[in-house]
């Protein structure tokens with residue numbers, strides 16, 4: 071089933087409902103600042119896919135050029151962007167959630183810093199190679215989901231986002247999330263493609279959430 075787009079308060083939203091039952095999935099990009107400039111071209115392309123089961127919602131750019139408030143802070147979820155995000159989650163109740171961000175070159179060391187958990191209380195991101203980073207979502211937001219849900223953040227390197235190879239790599243990753251109906255199948259596929267990186271990302275997740283949640 072293909073996606074249909076509509077405009078909602080200046081925010082584009084694509085939705086597809088397949089006849090076959092399956093999980094609901096939400097893909098959101100451009101959560102703050104100008105990140106939407108980098109995430110929208112990728113998510114617009116993801117919305118060209120056809121899904122065979124369940125439902126999927128794609129928001130290529132949650133906000134256009136908004137103030138930058140980090141998603142780890144409570145403040146974000148009181149901002150217009152954050153409230154819009156919470157509303158989407160409340161409305162669609164996705165069991166698969168992918169958050170797409172874009173970062174500057176100078177933020178790389180901070181995002182992948184092994185001491186990040188000690189410094190700011192959340193695990194660092196893992197580089198898939200080429201500067202595409204994966205990790206868990208903000209703990210504040212994770213509480214809005216159940217333990218069975220799958221929630222992941224991807225960070226796209228802004229300075230490489232024009233590269234077709236980078237865009238395709240991110241898309242390939244997101245398409246696995248879009249196409250698979252079970253979280254275990256998503257994880258299997260990710261592990262097969264990126265064994266070393268996934269092992270690291272899963273370890274970091276376990277260290278943070280202990281036995282309370284399984285990655286991601």
Ligand SMILES: [Zn+2]
Nearest residue numbers: 102105171172
């Ligand atoms: Zn961001």
